[in-house]
Amino acid sequence: MTLVSIGDQVGEGTYGLHSRFRRVVNFRHGEFLLSVVDEEIGDGPLNIVVRDLSTGLMSSNAPLTVGANTVVFENCRFDFTDSQYYQSSVALDAGDFHLFRRNLPVFGEELKTMSPSKSLAFLLDETRTSNFRPGFEGAFVNQIRRGVGQVMNGELLDGVRSLKGCGLGLTPSGDDFIAGFLIGRHVLQQLCGQDCRETADAVFQTAKAGNVFSNSFLDLARRGLLFGRMKELILALVRGGEEAVRTCTRKLLAVGGSSGADLGTGFFMTVRSEWGVS
Amino acid sequence: MTVVGQIRKGAYFDSVTLMRVGKEIAALPGVIDAAVVMGTKSNKAILNSSGLLTAKFHAAGDTDLLVAVKGETGSAATSALDAVGSLLKKSVSASATTGDKSRAASLGGALHIIPGANLALISIAGRYAGDEAMRALESGLHVMLFSDNVPLEKEIALKKFARKHGLLVMGPDCGTAIINGVPLAFANVVSRGMIGIVAAAGTGLQEVSCIISNEGAGISQAIGTGGRDVKREVGGIMFIEALKALARDEQTRVIVLVSKPPHEQVLRRITKVARTIRKPIVTSFIGAPTPGGQPGTLEEAALTAVALARGLRPEDAASRLAARDEEINRFAKHEAAKRTKRQQYVRGLFSGGTFCAEAQVLFKDALPNVYSNAPTAGAKQLRNALVSQKHSVIDLGEDEFTVGRPHPMIDYSLRNRRILEEAADAETAVILLDVVLGYGSHPNPAAELSSVIRDASRNVSVVCSITGTDQDPQNRSHVAAALQKAGAIVMPSNAAACQLASRIIQCLRKK
Numbered sequence: 001m002t003l004v005s006i007g008d009q010v011g012e013g014t015y016g017l018h019s020r021f022r023r024v025v026n027f028r029h030g031e032f033l034l035s036v037v038d039e040e041i042g043d044g045p046l047n048i049v050v051r052d053l054s055t056g057l058m059s060s061n062a063p064l065t066v067g068a069n070t071v072v073f074e075n076c077r078f079d080f081t082d083s084q085y086y087q088s089s090v091a092l093d094a095g096d097f098h099l100f101r102r103n104l105p106v107f108g109e110e111l112k113t114m115s116p117s118k119s120l121a122f123l124l125d126e127t128r129t130s131n132f133r134p135g136f137e138g139a140f141v142n143q144i145r146r147g148v149g150q151v152m153n154g155e156l157l158d159g160v161r162s163l164k165g166c167g168l169g170l171t172p173s174g175d176d177f178i179a180g181f182l183i184g185r186h187v188l189q190q191l192c193g194q195d196c197r198e199t200a201d202a203v204f205q206t207a208k209a210g211n212v213f214s215n216s217f218l219d220l221a222r223r224g225l226l227f228g229r230m231k232e233l234i235l236a237l238v239r240g241g242e243e244a245v246r247t248c249t250r251k252l253l254a255v256g257g258s259s260g261a262d263l264g265t266g267f268f269m270t271v272r273s274e275w276g277v278s
Numbered sequence: 279m280t281v282v283g284q285i286r287k288g289a290y291f292d293s294v295t296l297m298r299v300g301k302e303i304a305a306l307p308g309v310i311d312a313a314v315v316m317g318t319k320s321n322k323a324i325l326n327s328s329g330l331l332t333a334k335f336h337a338a339g340d341t342d343l344l345v346a347v348k349g350e351t352g353s354a355a356t357s358a359l360d361a362v363g364s365l366l367k368k369s370v371s372a373s374a375t376t377g378d379k380s381r382a383a384s385l386g387g388a389l390h391i392i393p394g395a396n397l398a399l400i401s402i403a404g405r406y407a408g409d410e411a412m413r414a415l416e417s418g419l420h421v422m423l424f425s426d427n428v429p430l431e432k433e434i435a436l437k438k439f440a441r442k443h444g445l446l447v448m449g450p451d452c453g454t455a456i457i458n459g460v461p462l463a464f465a466n467v468v469s470r471g472m473i474g475i476v477a478a479a480g481t482g483l484q485e486v487s488c489i490i491s492n493e494g495a496g497i498s499q500a501i502g503t504g505g506r507d508v509k510r511e512v513g514g515i516m517f518i519e520a521l522k523a524l525a526r527d528e529q530t531r532v533i534v535l536v537s538k539p540p541h542e543q544v545l546r547r548i549t550k551v552a553r554t555i556r557k558p559i560v561t562s563f564i565g566a567p568t569p570g571g572q573p574g575t576l577e578e579a580a581l582t583a584v585a586l587a588r589g590l591r592p593e594d595a596a597s598r599l600a601a602r603d604e605e606i607n608r609f610a611k612h613e614a615a616k617r618t619k620r621q622q623y624v625r626g627l628f629s630g631g632t633f634c635a636e637a638q639v640l641f642k643d644a645l646p647n648v649y650s651n652a653p654t655a656g657a658k659q660l661r662n663a664l665v666s667q668k669h670s671v672i673d674l675g676e677d678e679f680t681v682g683r684p685h686p687m688i689d690y691s692l693r694n695r696r697i698l699e700e701a702a703d704a705e706t707a708v709i710l711l712d713v714v715l716g717y718g719s720h721p722n723p724a725a726e727l728s729s730v731i732r733d734a735s736r737n738v739s740v741v742c743s744i745t746g747t748d749q750d751p752q753n754r755s756h757v758a759a760a761l762q763k764a765g766a767i768v769m770p771s772n773a774a775a776c777q778l779a780s781r782i783i784q785c786l787r788k789k
Contacts, residue, residue, distance in 0.1 A: 011458045011470075012458045013458065013460050014392055014395075019290040021292055030461070031467055032459055066394070067395070067396060072393055077393065135310070135311035135330075136312070136313040136328040136346075139324045139325075139328035142327070143320060162320065164320060165316070165320040166320035167293070168293040168297055168314070169292050169294075169296055170291075170316070172318060201494030204494070209340050210340030210341060211340045212341075256292065256294070257292060257294035259293070
């Protein structure tokens with residue numbers, strides 16, 4: 001196993017094994033998380049990216065220790081240099097505004113056409129609701145629609161309450177949407193000089209719950225700390241051409257079952273509602 | 279039609295797996311609908327509106343997996359539910375486990391288990407603690423020395439050695455710190471952020487860090503030094519080193535210094551170093567003069583730091599608190615109206631020494647005849663710490679209360695008795711309390727205090743502050759709700775609680 005990169009928000013300490021998936025092994029130390037991931041998943045503020053994840057980490061329950069420029073797991077020690085830190089923040093300025101606005105519809109179109117069937121992209125394309133079965137899935141669609149309606153119509157915190165924890169998996173779709181909203185506000189803050197911190201803080205405080213994964217994910221979003229694919233997408237939106245936007249959107253949509261699409265939908269709708277881009 | 283459900287506690291699966299399993303269950307014979315979801319409040323609401331909620335699901339939490347099946351018959355639903363285990367097992371992409379815990383019997387053993395460790399937390403008898411701390415320093419580790427009763431000469435030697443080798447010694451008698459986001463000893467679960475704290479006052483550090491976190495900002499590092507560090511003999515060695523460390527730390531944008539007044543020579547040294555630092559520095563030297571618009575209370579220091587971290591003016595914090603004063607005045611009048619003419623004194627019963635000191639500072643100009651077992655700011659020495667005189671503020675963490683028994687943040691029995699005694703005194707108008715949450719503190723303070731507060735609040739006003747966050751194991755909001763229900767007036771900070779207490783007394787004097 002080789003250490004490729006380490007997120008800039010990974011704190012030093014000893015972490016116990018939390019959960020394990022095919023490409024991700026999660027570790028936890030109190031409220032703090034880190035994920036050891038393979039290169040396919042890629043960079044993130046709390047990710048340690050490794051080559052050959054399958055060796056060791058997939059079978060051992062040993063704790064993982066992060067020290068200054070060192071990661072220790074069982075009897076293996078991985079040293080890394082400062083150049084291997086992944087910088088999760090992105091610096092934008094008002095000069096990026098015009099291209100971003102021009103690229104945004106391309107991103108929206110890609111979301112509508114390429115998102116997984118059961119993602120929140122039904123919010124952008126009504127015909128997608130037919131992908132959901134009646135019964136539980138239909139009720140899920142209604143709950144999301146109600147929450148997003150509240151968020152977009154000025155009842156922000158009520159909307160967040162409706163959305164939080166709504167959906168399957170470790171980071172439910174509703175939480176992904178809220179994270180997309182927070183990232184959208186953060187980008188708006190940088191591009192337009194709007195001070196969104198109070199709103200972001202209030203949203204985060206309202207959205208926080210007993211799911212340490214969502215809490216951590218939302219906290220990072222609030223602070224504008226992005227995983228690699230989201231950062232690449234934003235950079236493509238502000239500085240890239242149409243093709244770069246499409247490529248980066250597809251990479252985002254490949255995140256999780258529907259996580260990337262849900263996050264992207266939240267981000268897109270937040271920015272669109274501010275600028276009235278169709 | 280029958281609905282059956284199952285809770286799988288602490289089981290984690292990715293959404294793709296859950297979607298697939300839900301779909302496979304729904305396709306089984308006789309199944310009308312099915313869902314496999316995490317047990318969040320929203321998901322329960324969705325289950326409810328789709329007719330899949332069972333009574334047992336109410337007990338599930340956010341990290342539990344809920345499996346719900348609606349079948350045409352009871353047996354169809356139950357068979358489908360029975361199949362869930364094997365369907366989930368099939369999904370080899372997911373599993374949930376808990377890591378092992380490692381234990382070591384010595385410093386060497388601990389270093390063997392965690393070769394990358396860079397800090398040792400030492401909590402052993404004071405007479406051995408100094409030597410162990412030196413061994414840790416010689417191994418290149420920073421030290422948090424929780425132990426007290428370490429000889430002064432030893433403390434000085436440790437700190438000089440540490441300074442020479444670029445290491446920190448937090449303590450002796452350092453009860454709290456937050457290093458790289460990890461709460462150590464008596465500390466709270468606070469958000470990470472860009473505000474760094476150096477404190478020679480333990481509960482002061484907790485109060486400031488919690489207020490900052492509750493305001494939505496966060497802490498980069500919170501470094502305790504032990505109260506003796508800022509005395510003349512030690513000379514502020516570690517206070518200054520910690521300040522320099524925060525100055526170098528890229529994550530730290532604003533620095534807060536918290537202490538009881540340092541010795542004047544030490545203060546001069548701190549000031550000299552502070553002048554060389556380009557980051558904003560907020561000081562809260564409780565009881566020292568506050569020149570140059572520096573905050574007067576821990577709360578104001580925390581709010582000022584938050585304002586600075588957000589690029590706002592420091593005066594905004596003071597204006598906000600001034601606006602709250604009106605509210606406190608109104609509340610005080612309302613509370614005073616419930617008291618009799620004989621009731622005229624406040625009795626502060628503190629588990630945190632810094633809070634006791636802050637109370638005396640705030641009472642200094644507001645109330646005459648303030649007595650304490652740990653007097654400061656012009657308060658008079660109590661003849662007997664067990665018997666209150668006029669306005670009394672008691673530090674229940676002082677040796678006279680803690681020799682041979684746990685600290686009052688852990689064991690509430692002594693204070694509870696005292697609360698009832700003070701409430702039975704016909705001259706007591708207000709009982710003032712601090713409740714400190716976080717790791718190390720009592721796991722359920724509301725259960726300990728509620729019945730006592732219920733009894734006491736029949737006769738007196740019980741005013742308290744809660745130092746903690748909603749992320750603490752005790753959950754600040756839950757504790758506040760329980761104490762309010764019991765009859766306490768819960769204020770957002772120790773300073774606000776002290777202000778309310780003194781205003782109630784002032785209103786009573788005008789009666």
